[in-house]
Structure formats: structure tokens, C-alpha cells
Amino acid sequence: MQIAEKTRREFIKELAISAALVSASSLIPGILFARDQATPTLENIDWKKTPCRFCGVGCGLLVGLQAGKAVAVKGDPNSSVNKGLCCVKGYHSILALYGEDRLTKAQIRKNGKMVEVPISEALDLVALKIKETIKEHGKNAVSIYGSGQWTIPDGYCASKLFKGAIGTNNVEANARLCMASAVTGFLTTFGIDEPMGCYEDIEHSDVFILWGNNMAEMHPVLFSRMLDHRQKNPHVKIIDFATRKTRTSYASDHSIYFVPQTDLAVANAICHEIIAQNRVNQSFVDANCAFKQGKTNIGYGLEDDFKFKDELSDIDFKKYSEYLKDYSAQKVAAYSGVSISDIKLLANYYGDPSKKVTSFWCMGPNQHTRGTWINNLIYNIHLLTGKIATPGNNPFSLTGQPSACGTVREVGTLTHKLPHGVVTNQEDRELAEKIWKLPPGSIDSKPTHHTVSMFRALDRGEIKFMWIQVTNPMVTMPNLKRYRNGALKDGRFIVVSDVYPTPTTEVADVVLPSAMWIEREGFYGNSERRTQHFEKLLDPPGEAMSDTWQLIEIAKRLGYEHLFPWSEKEHIEKIWAEYRLFHDNPKHAMAPYDELKKNPGLQWPFVNGKETKRRFASKSDPACDQSREFDFYGKPDHKAWVIFRPYEPPAESPDKDFPFWLNTGRVIEHWHTGSMTRRIPILHQAMPNSYAEINPEDALELGVKNNDWIKLSSRRGEIRIRASVNGRGIPSKGQVFVPFFDESLLINELTLDAYCPISNQPDYKKCAIKVERV
Amino acid sequence: MMVIANNLLSILILMMINIIITSGGNSQVNSTNSTKLKTHPAINIRESAPSEANAYENRKFVPFSPDGIIGKSRVLMDRQKRRAYDGAPPKIPHATTETYAKPLGSECTTCHTNGGYVKDYQAFAPVTPHPNWSNCRQCHVPMQTSDLFHFNKFEGISQNELKPKGLTAFLPGGPPPIPHAVGFRGSCLSCHAGAAAIARIRTTHPDRINCRQCHVPSNANANVWQRGSK
Incomplete structure (x- = not known):
């Protein structure tokens, strides 16, 4: 049967019909978040789950494996984080494994030139240098600088080796450059780190206020989740509060631009308005908040010998309200670049009891000379209005790196931290010494250097040895020239573990090739307290070795084999079991290994086989005193602290010479x-x-x-x-x-x-x- | 005996259902010539009872613009060139500006929601299978250069290498199952119909709209279900 040749008119007609059908088909409810994507239809491809390698959103991926290679990626529809959607980095993440110049062999510097050597020779040299440096200059002359891209076992072994075995608190990570203000924000306000809410709050919110946060580019999958929610619920509003017009601005309902640093003043002005308009949630505040103030005029840390310790003192609501009088909408509008009506608009959204509000922020408030303060101030707004820890009401501090939460914050790879608690606390030290089977007093009670201070100490020569893993400080340190010159000085010994040559491997004396991401077994922990396990899916190239195993190899060479007695096959499982001992309480319990292996991520506290979606609300958090509606148990008084923080100018502002x-x-x-x-x-x-x-x-x-x-x-x-x-x-x-x-x-x-x-x-x-x- | 009889009966019922509701014998992805469809050894459906496939299989489609220009027809290779592996989001193959419109994504959806002829590129704009997502450049990026920072040895699965089981219809004349994961491509016609569709995967019967009435996702690895099995 042959259909006769059509006339031009018929063609046009058919074209019109099919175009109409195509557009009509878009109206047929398709699949927003895929359910059936997991259906394998491609032959001989083995799909394995893993968290994405990149940002702190922690999307679940399915990586397609064929003949020992990664060949495809799809979003894991079973992951509650991304429900099948990824971003362009996630979809192409596996390509990062196959760059032609992957580091596959160890290198050591001989007569100024990097020479390839067997990895065992390089590890011997690293161990020898650690021993020599400690012998000549003391244990605080050696240091390790890691990353929020360290897996949990990497960070755990680094902490155990340096803080436990060697006994130096010279353990830092690049999350100091990324999430430290979020941590101190949580600790000062709530006494316990990490967000109380979860991503699911997106689907419950009426208003999103983005504080200096270009989510469209930096947290794209969550951003799309938010846009999807708004599309289904047209009353939902997205407010972009920023210093720069970005893709996020184009997607938002309203953009408000402020002069850099004046976010401090605007946040206070919002609180002032909320109080002036009688929109304080008094019953919530009475039951759950304490009012405090801290030190002012606190400096900027530009001097090498800079020291500061904050002290919080009690104030009451009246005093707090009086302090806020300097932050009326009128006064703040005069120097923030934000109009009175926009300040009132923000205060209205936060203050309106019928609206559920989520605040999102990341590097805008965190990379800030008053980073802790602006984190506190955003919490103040949510606390005064009681919009916290309930579905849709969520002050949510987004994380930058895939395991800044999981590794740096939870394992505590910062100079003052331990896997549970801080080095300055005797009980916390004793717990670590007990779990690590160390003699009492092994862990030093004094924090040493935070990141900037550590690189300054390297420059001054107090630190002689630095081991850098999974990060590239020779691109990321601020005031970079000083720190690069410092690292290159005579008498400094730099070890870099990485997967590709970088400006940091260029300053190294030893380069160790690392196994990347799914070339080894590990865990990441994302922004919403979700721990995600990934198996070793591929063989690393050449002699590349996981950062965890590199640390263990060094520990063995330093004579600490008894502290790291695990086989290569089982070490990740054993490390997890040991690490869980630190968090064996309902406030922080971690899921067991077998559960994590099965699930695309589980949120802690994981208590009685259940995840905790929202902390501090008794309904959803078993750690709460169940006789109260909310229990901010991080603080001894079981209250969240509303801390008054003033506006202070930045360290450097434009002037005549640098405008x-x-x-x-x-x-x-x-x-x-x-x-x-x-x-x-x-x-x-x-x-x-x-x-x-x-x-x-x-x-x-x-x-x-x-x-x-x-x-x-x-x-x-x-x-x-x-x-x-x-x-x-x-x-x-x-x-x-x-x-x-x-x-x-x-x-x-x-x-x-x-x-x-x-x-x-x-x-x-x-x-x-x-x-x-x- | 009873078992065999039961099986025969169910096959017959299946056949009849097929005859009643099937459509689109020619929408198989890899089949360019539908007349080569194998017929079932036992029953020759094509001769005994013409299916809807016969009504559609010889339809021809020539894309051309409203002003009469026949646009370039895209081929599978175009599709492959734009993806790192089958299933990866395609890159943007044409020049773009970094100037956006409000709302975000409208600079893309102007052309890619409904399709249509675009004079600048002398081509028909493909229609997005997921118009609900508006942060387009979350996944799709334009190319500013063809240079590389370093060569990459990655080899992804490609469309041409895919020969999944379950691609063909269970019975001759029957509707073939969907040979790929659906994911965010739930709107079938955006890729399988219209002037911008790749000729080889274009459906002969876009006017039936409700594709998944007859075409279902296949699961080549699934075991045969047995009563009582999990």
C-alpha cells in the first residue's frame, strides 16, 4: 500500500499537526522526578550507586560499568537528594577519571627535578622525613592539610595518625576556607554542628530567601528542585539577596542587591522590623531562646600573631531590642543600598506567620570576615519567628564540598577538633584515647594552627613538613604569593597526594598518586547530614593508592601498625565500625556499614534503624526531651541562643587607589x-x-x-x-x-x-x- | 495437557489484544525497512489480519519550513556527536550569548518548547523532552572552544553500540517496547516526532499521542515472573 505523494498544502497541514502534537505532549504530565529510570535496558552494563564526586548537595549517581571502565552516568532515581537529576558536572564526572595526564606513579624531587620512583620508595621517604622533622624540630613541625573532598576514612586516619599517634594538632583541611563560619555559626547559636532541616523542606516552603547564594550555578540540582516546587505551586516566591546579578537572579521573583558586608546590617534590620511589627513568635522565643551578646571590634586576623577569643554574655530580649534600634530600616537603607521597602519586604516574608520560609546560603555568608556573625544573624531571624526545625521552615547552610560535613566537620579534621568534641576538653580527649587505644595524655590539649596560620607558620619556618591531600592550596590560598613563596623556601618538605599535576604538585618534594573517588571504597557526608557509601568500582591506574591507604602505609613505617591493624580488603569497614564508636549517642549516631551499603545515603542521627529528618523538633528527633515541642539540646540550657552581632566594616574597602x-x-x-x-x-x-x-x-x-x-x-x-x-x-x-x-x-x-x-x-x-x- | 492448552489460549488472547490495539510497526529504532519484519512461524498476522502497522508503515515525512525550505534532517550521528556517552545531556551545538532573559531559561525555551524552523541555523529546533526544567544550562553547556586542556581517554557507550534485548516487538506487527531508559525524556514525541526528529527514530504515527498505551519500557535483565516469586 503506497500513500500518494502529498501536496505542499498537505505537508504544511501535517507539519502543523505534528508541531501541535509535540507541544501538546509537553502538557501531558511527564515524569518530573524519574521513577522508572533505574530500569536497565542496556546490555552488559552494570549500574552501581555512588554519591557524586563534586559538590556538597551529594546527588546519588548510578555509574555504568563495562569491561572494567566507567562508561555512563545517570541520576539515581532512588536517591532522595536528586531523584534522578544531575548537573553537567555530575553527568560528566566519570570523565575526570580518564584524563591522559593522570598521576600513576610516585615522584620525588632529586636535584631539583621530579623523578618517577616506585611508590614504596616515595612512602619510605615521606616516613623518614616525618621522623627526622619530629626529631629535629618537634612534633608540631609536621602537619597535614586535607580537604572536604577527603572521604570519611581518609580524614579519620589522618586525625588518628597525626592527633593520636604523633600527637600534634597540626591537622587542618580546606573546609576551613569553605565551611568554618557555618560551623562556628552552628556552635555559637545551637551548640551542635550541621543543619537541623533537610532538603525535603524545599517541597514544604512558601518563600525562599537566598543570602548571597548563586544556587543556579553552585547547587544546581537543589535549585531545580526549588524551581520545580515553585512551578507546581505558583504562590511560592524566590528572593535573591545578593551583590551581583546572576543566573539565580533571572530565576528569582525579586532581587535585592546590597553593598558588600552590609548583609550584617540588613539582617539586623529584618529583626528590628519583626520586633517593631509585633511579629515575634513569643511563645516559641519564651520556651526556646536565650539572648546573648559577644565581643565587638574583633579584628581581621591580618597579623601573624593575631589572637582572639569570643566571649558570650547574657542579655535579655529588652536589651537585644534596644541594640537593634541602630538598625531601623531607615538607618540601614542609608548605607546598605537596600531600600526601606525591600527591608520591610524581607521582614514581612519572615514575619508572616502564614508563610513557611527557607533561607539558603553558602559562601556569601561563610567567606566573610564576620562569617560567624552573619550565620548567627540569619538564625536570629528564624528563631525570633520560630521558623525552624519544622517542615518548610529551615535556615539551611548549604555545604560546598562533597564531604565537608561528613569528613571535616563530623570526623573533626580541624586543629581544635576530635571525632567527638574538641581537644581542649579532657573527656573528649579521653574518649579518643580510649577508642584509639592510646596511653592517656597522647592527645595534645592545645589547638595549634588553623589553615591561614598553618601556611604562615610554614612560611616563617615553624612548620617544616606539610602533607597535602585532595586539595590545591597553591591556587586557593588567599594572598597566594606569600604562601607559595613560603612553601618553596629551603628547609620545607611538601608532600602532595593528588590525581593530576597541579600548581600544588609543582611545589612538592614528593608527589603520591591517589586513587580517585570510585577507584576505592569510601563514604561522603552531604549538607543534610546524609552519609553515603560507595564501593570500589574500578581499579586505580598504575600505582595510584587511596589516600586512606597512603596514610596507613605511613603509619606502619612510623611504627604505628598496631593502631591501624586492618587488611586492605576490610579496612574501610573496620574504620567505619571504629569511627561509629565516637558517635554512639542519639544526637549523632551513624548508620551501620551494612545499612549504608544498601541505601543511597542515610541521615544521622540514625537511631533505632531510623533516619532523623529534622533535629530539635521532638516529633522527628528522638534525642529531644519528648515533653517539649522543641529541644535545642546542643546547649546546656537546652535553648537556642539569639546572639546580638553588630555591623562592622570589612578588612579592606575600596578607596582612592583601589576603587x-x-x-x-x-x-x-x-x-x-x-x-x-x-x-x-x-x-x-x-x-x-x-x-x-x-x-x-x-x-x-x-x-x-x-x-x-x-x-x-x-x-x-x-x-x-x-x-x-x-x-x-x-x-x-x-x-x-x-x-x-x-x-x-x-x-x-x-x-x-x-x-x-x-x-x-x-x-x-x-x-x-x-x-x-x- | 491443560497447561499447554492454557498457554496456547493466553498466546491467542495476547494476539487478539495486539490486533486490536497495536500500532506502529515501524517505530523500531533500528529498523529502517519495516517490510523485513519477521513473521511468527505459526500464524501470519500480516496476511490474516492487517494490524495498524500496515496503515502507518509507508507514511513518509519530509520536514520543511513554513516558507517552503526543506530543512536539514538530523541523523543519529548528530545525536552522538553532541554527547559524551549515550544518556549524557547533549551540549549546545550552536552559538549562544551569556545574556539571559527573565525567567531563566526562556532564552532557550523560546525555540525549544514548540520547535519550529530557525532561519539562522537553517534547521528545525528540537523540542525539549523536559520543558518543566528551566535551569537549562545546569546540564546543557555551549562550546566556547574546541581546544582541550588535556586529552581525555574516556570512551562512553554510544548509540551505535547499543543492541539491547527487548528492542523488537514480542510478536510481529506488535508494538516494540521502549529500548532506552525514559528518565527525563517522558515526552516521547519531542524526540520521535516533528521536523527536528532524527529520521531513523521518527514515529510514523505521531497523531496517536498516547505512546505508552502500546510502548512500554523494557527490562532486558528482568527474569520471567513466576507466581509466588519475589
């Missing part, structure tokens, strides 16, 4: 310093080089067009870079934004190493620069 603000950050295509993502062709081709976003009016005044070369300089350094005008992001007038992923355009040579004196986290978002045409 622009410099802000730095990420782009969606690249993970941190791009050492993995730049080796993924599609990501590099989409975003080959860094650029400097400048405001279109400023560009006009400077005579700079899009893509022109410009020179940026600060008191610390300068770079030549292409201008982006009306590009992906548009900074407010007087501001410049530069992504930091590009190792050939080191923007951190310009940034300032000022930090929050409470969290010791540097501020990468504010320093003064000059912009010139070249």
Missing part, C-alpha cells in the same frame, strides 16, 4: 580549581578560561568592551584577564567578579588573607582592587 570591590567564586562548569573538570572536554570547552565580570557602566567609564584585556591589581598582586561585560553575571557598580578555577589566572594572588576571628575562615568576597585598560 573597586573584588569578589571571587565558582562557575557551574568547574569544580573548585578545575584540576578535574578542566580535563573533562565538554566542561573545558564550555568554560576554557577565567574572566573578570565588570559592571556595564564601569566598563563604559573605563572604555572597556566585552572580551577586552584588562589589568586587575590589588596591594598584593596583579593579573591580566579578559573583561566580561553583560555576561553570565553582572556585578553591581563598583564591583568585579572573577572565578578562581583557572590556574593560569591566579586571582588569589590579589585576594586578602583577612579572616573571621571566630571561625578563622578567610573572606574571598571582599578586597579592594584597581581596574585598568591594557
Whole structure:
């Protein structure tokens, strides 16, 4: 049967019909979050679950394996985090395993040149150097600097080896540059770290307020989850509170731009309005809040010998309200760039008892010389209104790295921390010594250096040996030149464990090739207290070895084999079992190994076989005193602390010589310093080089067009870079934004190493620069 | 005896259901010539009772624009070139600006929600199978350069290598199952119909709309279900 040749008219008709059908089909409810995606239809592909390698959202992936290689990725529909959706980095994450220049052999520096050696020889040298350094300069001359991309066993072994066996608190991680202010924010307000809410709150919220948070690029999967929720519920509003117009701004219902650092003042103004409008949730506040104030005029940590200790003292609600009088909408509008009506709008959303509000933030408030304060201030708003720990009411501090929570915060790979508690607390030290089977007094009671201080000590020569794992500080340290020069000085010995050559391996004396992600077994812990296990799915290339096993090999060579008595096959399971002992209580209990192996992630506290979705609310948290509706059990008084924190100016502001603000950050295509993502062709081709976003009016005044070369300089350094005008992001007038992923355009040579004196986290978002045409 | 009789009966019932509701013998992904469909050894359905497949299989479709220009027809290779592996989100193959419109994504959805002829590219815009997602560049990125930072040795599964079981219809003339994971491609017609669809995977009967009435996801690895088994 042959259908006759159609006339042109019929073609048009058919085309119109099929176009109409295609558009109609989009109206047929498709699948938003896939249910049937897990159905394997491709032959001989073995799909295995793993958390994504990249950000702190912690998406569940299914990696397709064939003939010993990873060949495909799909979102895991069984993961409650992403329900089948990923972002462009996640979908292409497996390509990061196959860059041609993967480090497959160990290298040691001989006569100034890096030479490949068997890994055992390199490990012998590392152990020898540790021994020699301790013998000559004491245990506090050796240090380890890890990462929020360390797996939990990596961080655990690093802590056990350095804090336990060696006895130095020189253990830090790059999460200090990323989440330290979030931690101190939690500890000062709640006395216990990590968010009380969960991602599911997105589906219960009416209003989202994003504090300096370009979620569209940085937490894209959660952002899409939020957009999806708004699409189904058109009353939902997304408010973008930022210093720069971003993709997030285009998706939000309203954007409010503030002058850098004045977020402190605006947060207080919101509280002032809430009180002035009588919208304090009095019964919640009476039952659950205590009012405090801390020290003021606290400095910026720019001096090497800088020391600060905050002290909180009691105030009452009346006193707190009086302090807030300096933060009326009118007064704050005068210097924040935020209009009175916008301040009232924010206060209205937070104060309206009929609206459930979620606040999201990440590096904006954290990388801030008053990072702890702004975290406290956001909690203040949620506490005054009682919008916390219930479905949809959620002050949610998002995490940057895949295991900043799981490893750095929960295992405690920071100078003052232990897997449970802090080194300054005798009971916590005794618990660690007991679990680690160490003689009493093995753990030093004094914290040593936080990250900036540690690199300063390396520069000054107090630290002689540093082992760097899974991070690239020679791109990411602020005021970078000082720390690179410091690392290169004579008498410093730098060991770098990584998967690719980076500017950090360039300063190394020993490079150890690491097994990456699914080339070894491990765990990550994401932003919502979810621990995720991944199996070893692939063989690492060459002599590459997991960071955990590298640490164990060194421990053996230092004579601590009895503390790490595990076989290569079982060591991850054994480490998990030992680590769980630290959290054996209903406030922090971790799921058992077998459960984690089966599930695409489980949230802690994992009590009586159940996850805890929301902490501090008695209904959902078994650790609460069940006679109360809420129990903020992190503090001895079982209350959440509303801490008054004032506005204080940043460490460096634009002036006559350096008239622009410099802000730095990420782009969606690249993970941190791009050492993995730049080796993924599609990501590099989409975003080959860094650029400097400048405001279109400023560009006009400077005579700079899009893509022109410009020179940026600060008191610390300068770079030549292409201008982006009306590009992906548009900074407010007087501001410049530069992504930091590009190792050939080191923007951190310009940034300032000022930090929050409470969290010791540097501020990468504010320093003064000059912009010139070249 | 009873068992065999029962089996025969159920096969017959299946046949009849097929005859009544099936459509689209030609929508098999890898079959370019539907007349080569194997017929069942026992019963020749095609001759005894024409299925809907016969009504559609010889339909032809020539995409052309409203002003009469025949657009470039996309081929499977185009699809493959744009993906790191089958199932990866395709990159954006044309120039874009970084200037966005509000709401986010509308700069993409203007062309990619309903499709249609785009003069600038002399091509028909493919229709997104997931118009509900609006942060398009979360997954799809444009190419600024063809250079590489470093060569990458990754080899992903590609469309051409896929020969999954269950691709063909269970019975001749019957509807073939869906040979790929559906995921966020729940809107079948966006890829299988319209001027921008790749010719080889274009359905002959887009007017039936409710694709999954007849085409169901296949699970090549599933065991045969037995009563009482888990």
C-alpha cells in the first residue's frame, strides 16, 4: 500500500499537526522526578550507586560499568537528594577519571627535578622525613592539610595518625576556607554542628530567601528542585539577596542587591522590623531562646600573631531590642543600598506567620570576615519567628564540598577538633584515647594552627613538613604569593597526594598518586547530614593508592601498625565500625556499614534503624526531651541562643587607589580549581578560561568592551584577564567578579588573607582592587 | 495437557489484544525497512489480519519550513556527536550569548518548547523532552572552544553500540517496547516526532499521542515472573 505523494498544502497541514502534537505532549504530565529510570535496558552494563564526586548537595549517581571502565552516568532515581537529576558536572564526572595526564606513579624531587620512583620508595621517604622533622624540630613541625573532598576514612586516619599517634594538632583541611563560619555559626547559636532541616523542606516552603547564594550555578540540582516546587505551586516566591546579578537572579521573583558586608546590617534590620511589627513568635522565643551578646571590634586576623577569643554574655530580649534600634530600616537603607521597602519586604516574608520560609546560603555568608556573625544573624531571624526545625521552615547552610560535613566537620579534621568534641576538653580527649587505644595524655590539649596560620607558620619556618591531600592550596590560598613563596623556601618538605599535576604538585618534594573517588571504597557526608557509601568500582591506574591507604602505609613505617591493624580488603569497614564508636549517642549516631551499603545515603542521627529528618523538633528527633515541642539540646540550657552581632566594616574597602570591590567564586562548569573538570572536554570547552565580570557602566567609564584585556591589581598582586561585560553575571557598580578555577589566572594572588576571628575562615568576597585598560 | 492448552489460549488472547490495539510497526529504532519484519512461524498476522502497522508503515515525512525550505534532517550521528556517552545531556551545538532573559531559561525555551524552523541555523529546533526544567544550562553547556586542556581517554557507550534485548516487538506487527531508559525524556514525541526528529527514530504515527498505551519500557535483565516469586 503506497500513500500518494502529498501536496505542499498537505505537508504544511501535517507539519502543523505534528508541531501541535509535540507541544501538546509537553502538557501531558511527564515524569518530573524519574521513577522508572533505574530500569536497565542496556546490555552488559552494570549500574552501581555512588554519591557524586563534586559538590556538597551529594546527588546519588548510578555509574555504568563495562569491561572494567566507567562508561555512563545517570541520576539515581532512588536517591532522595536528586531523584534522578544531575548537573553537567555530575553527568560528566566519570570523565575526570580518564584524563591522559593522570598521576600513576610516585615522584620525588632529586636535584631539583621530579623523578618517577616506585611508590614504596616515595612512602619510605615521606616516613623518614616525618621522623627526622619530629626529631629535629618537634612534633608540631609536621602537619597535614586535607580537604572536604577527603572521604570519611581518609580524614579519620589522618586525625588518628597525626592527633593520636604523633600527637600534634597540626591537622587542618580546606573546609576551613569553605565551611568554618557555618560551623562556628552552628556552635555559637545551637551548640551542635550541621543543619537541623533537610532538603525535603524545599517541597514544604512558601518563600525562599537566598543570602548571597548563586544556587543556579553552585547547587544546581537543589535549585531545580526549588524551581520545580515553585512551578507546581505558583504562590511560592524566590528572593535573591545578593551583590551581583546572576543566573539565580533571572530565576528569582525579586532581587535585592546590597553593598558588600552590609548583609550584617540588613539582617539586623529584618529583626528590628519583626520586633517593631509585633511579629515575634513569643511563645516559641519564651520556651526556646536565650539572648546573648559577644565581643565587638574583633579584628581581621591580618597579623601573624593575631589572637582572639569570643566571649558570650547574657542579655535579655529588652536589651537585644534596644541594640537593634541602630538598625531601623531607615538607618540601614542609608548605607546598605537596600531600600526601606525591600527591608520591610524581607521582614514581612519572615514575619508572616502564614508563610513557611527557607533561607539558603553558602559562601556569601561563610567567606566573610564576620562569617560567624552573619550565620548567627540569619538564625536570629528564624528563631525570633520560630521558623525552624519544622517542615518548610529551615535556615539551611548549604555545604560546598562533597564531604565537608561528613569528613571535616563530623570526623573533626580541624586543629581544635576530635571525632567527638574538641581537644581542649579532657573527656573528649579521653574518649579518643580510649577508642584509639592510646596511653592517656597522647592527645595534645592545645589547638595549634588553623589553615591561614598553618601556611604562615610554614612560611616563617615553624612548620617544616606539610602533607597535602585532595586539595590545591597553591591556587586557593588567599594572598597566594606569600604562601607559595613560603612553601618553596629551603628547609620545607611538601608532600602532595593528588590525581593530576597541579600548581600544588609543582611545589612538592614528593608527589603520591591517589586513587580517585570510585577507584576505592569510601563514604561522603552531604549538607543534610546524609552519609553515603560507595564501593570500589574500578581499579586505580598504575600505582595510584587511596589516600586512606597512603596514610596507613605511613603509619606502619612510623611504627604505628598496631593502631591501624586492618587488611586492605576490610579496612574501610573496620574504620567505619571504629569511627561509629565516637558517635554512639542519639544526637549523632551513624548508620551501620551494612545499612549504608544498601541505601543511597542515610541521615544521622540514625537511631533505632531510623533516619532523623529534622533535629530539635521532638516529633522527628528522638534525642529531644519528648515533653517539649522543641529541644535545642546542643546547649546546656537546652535553648537556642539569639546572639546580638553588630555591623562592622570589612578588612579592606575600596578607596582612592583601589576603587573597586573584588569578589571571587565558582562557575557551574568547574569544580573548585578545575584540576578535574578542566580535563573533562565538554566542561573545558564550555568554560576554557577565567574572566573578570565588570559592571556595564564601569566598563563604559573605563572604555572597556566585552572580551577586552584588562589589568586587575590589588596591594598584593596583579593579573591580566579578559573583561566580561553583560555576561553570565553582572556585578553591581563598583564591583568585579572573577572565578578562581583557572590556574593560569591566579586571582588569589590579589585576594586578602583577612579572616573571621571566630571561625578563622578567610573572606574571598571582599578586597579592594584597581581596574585598568591594557 | 491443560497447561499447554492454557498457554496456547493466553498466546491467542495476547494476539487478539495486539490486533486490536497495536500500532506502529515501524517505530523500531533500528529498523529502517519495516517490510523485513519477521513473521511468527505459526500464524501470519500480516496476511490474516492487517494490524495498524500496515496503515502507518509507508507514511513518509519530509520536514520543511513554513516558507517552503526543506530543512536539514538530523541523523543519529548528530545525536552522538553532541554527547559524551549515550544518556549524557547533549551540549549546545550552536552559538549562544551569556545574556539571559527573565525567567531563566526562556532564552532557550523560546525555540525549544514548540520547535519550529530557525532561519539562522537553517534547521528545525528540537523540542525539549523536559520543558518543566528551566535551569537549562545546569546540564546543557555551549562550546566556547574546541581546544582541550588535556586529552581525555574516556570512551562512553554510544548509540551505535547499543543492541539491547527487548528492542523488537514480542510478536510481529506488535508494538516494540521502549529500548532506552525514559528518565527525563517522558515526552516521547519531542524526540520521535516533528521536523527536528532524527529520521531513523521518527514515529510514523505521531497523531496517536498516547505512546505508552502500546510502548512500554523494557527490562532486558528482568527474569520471567513466576507466581509466588519475589
